[in-house]
Amino acid sequence: MTTLDPPFAAPSLLDHVRPQALSLPESGIVEVMNYGRQREGMIPLWAGEGDLPTPAFIAEAATRSLAAGETFYTWQRGIPELRAAIARYMAGLYGVSEDPERYFVTGSGMQAIQIALALTLSAEEEIIIPSPAWPNAAAAAEVIGARPVYVPLAFDEARGFWIDLDRLESAVSPRTRVIFINTPANPTGFVASREALAGVLDIARRHGLWIVADEIYGRFYYEAGEGGRAPSFHDIMEQEDRILFVQTFSKNWAMTGWRLGWIESHPLLGDVLENLIQYSTSGVAAFMQRAGIVALERGESFVAHQIERARRGRDIVADGLATSNRVRFARPPGAFYMFFGVEGERDMRALALKLVDEARIGLAPGTAFGPGGESYIRMCFARGEAQMSEATNRLVDWLKR
Numbered sequence: 001m002t003t004l005d006p007p008f009a010a011p012s013l014l015d016h017v018r019p020q021a022l023s024l025p026e027s028g029i030v031e032v033m034n035y036g037r038q039r040e041g042m043i044p045l046w047a048g049e050g051d052l053p054t055p056a057f058i059a060e061a062a063t064r065s066l067a068a069g070e071t072f073y074t075w076q077r078g079i080p081e082l083r084a085a086i087a088r089y090m091a092g093l094y095g096v097s098e099d100p101e102r103y104f105v106t107g108s109g110m111q112a113i114q115i116a117l118a119l120t121l122s123a124e125e126e127i128i129i130p131s132p133a134w135p136n137a138a139a140a141a142e143v144i145g146a147r148p149v150y151v152p153l154a155f156d157e158a159r160g161f162w163i164d165l166d167r168l169e170s171a172v173s174p175r176t177r178v179i180f181i182n183t184p185a186n187p188t189g190f191v192a193s194r195e196a197l198a199g200v201l202d203i204a205r206r207h208g209l210w211i212v213a214d215e216i217y218g219r220f221y222y223e224a225g226e227g228g229r230a231p232s233f234h235d236i237m238e239q240e241d242r243i244l245f246v247q248t249f250s251k252n253w254a255m256t257g258w259r260l261g262w263i264e265s266h267p268l269l270g271d272v273l274e275n276l277i278q279y280s281t282s283g284v285a286a287f288m289q290r291a292g293i294v295a296l297e298r299g300e301s302f303v304a305h306q307i308e309r310a311r312r313g314r315d316i317v318a319d320g321l322a323t324s325n326r327v328r329f330a331r332p333p334g335a336f337y338m339f340f341g342v343e344g345e346r347d348m349r350a351l352a353l354k355l356v357d358e359a360r361i362g363l364a365p366g367t368a369f370g371p372g373g374e375s376y377i378r379m380c381f382a383r384g385e386a387q388m389s390e391a392t393n394r395l396v397d398w399l400k401r
Contacts, residue, residue: 028368036356050382061294065287078105094234101267109248109261132373160330161190184217189332217335313381320392336382
């Protein structure tokens with residue numbers, strides 16, 4: 001066997017990698033995480049997760065499943081019991097029909113997005129994404145060879161972020177196939193009103209476009225909502241509308257590491273979605289699905305606890321930042337992130353690294369969230385009061401220096 005010297009081997013291999021794979025940006029969030037992960041006394045608020053582990057009653061369902069020998073291949077669409085549990089959950093939350101044939105279990109919300117785009121989007125076509133935005137949807141489109149088209153969200157401190165429907169429609173081109181809507185939104189905390197969602201749906205209908213609806217933070221809504229949740233495309237859609245919903249167990253039930261989610265679609269797409277799952281992961285492990293059933297059926301009090309913790313965290317951060325006189329922000333109505341700008345700071349990547357060094361708090365630079373995020377930084381507030389108070393005090397002290 002001949003070993004090639006690295007100077008010869010590495011460029012030769014990279015020359016044959018697809019340009020779409022080579023051009024994917026490195027995560028600005030991961031960069032800061034790696035920089036600060038091992039620091040003593042660090043308060044890590046860079047990632048989109050809280051500090052609570054998965055509740056024991058959920059984890060124990062997975063343990064029982066493993067002990068019972070559920071370690072074989074399983075249903076590509078998801079085990080019937082989980083799909084039925086999802087259908088009951090969604091019917092109770094959104095008033096939709098309780099139809100398990102609308103739901104398809106995936107290996108995370110991220111895989112749900114990948115499959116939704118594989119179903120709707122081809123190379124050289126375009127997906128419209130309101131921005132600043134979580135970067136993974138755009139990257140998933142780029143892997144396919146499609147082009148993300150960013151539409152800046154409007155902002156003022158009184159109203160916060162919102163979708164300008166005229167801007168959105170002006171971005172539609174002959175190559176547009178999909179509008180990706182995340183509401184409540186990461187990183188901005190923006191929540192689309194029912195009227196705004198109706199406006200987006202009207203644009204999609206008139207131009208024959210798909211909507212991929214990422215409503216994973218729908219329970220994290222701090223205004224007086226319908227049934228304790230944010231407005232949804234479920235409230236206004238017709239059965240035949242071209243909408244795919246992507247969902248995850250990660251946020252509501254503290255299951256970020258489990259990688260378990262689902263897609264909701266019209267049942268007519270069932271065979272296509274089943275094939276896409278088959279040719280990606282060939283289904284989700286049964287023991288994880290058993291945990292998902294228990295989360296849906298017994299997890300409501302935990303979800304309520306998570307939401308209330310996040311609400312208190314939001315108010316602690318907002319009240320503290322307001323005293324600094326250096327920060328521009330709006331109190332977010334949804335999700336669990338504070339997205340704010342800092343007077344006198346233009347390089348948010350450098351600021352995030354500096355806060356690791358000088359304040360021992362880990363935030364995500366707005367540069368990680370695409371056009372419009374460059375002058376902001378993101379703080380996750382899905383943690384307990386003591387930790388959020390300490391993190392806020394450190395940040396405000398640093399800002400006042």
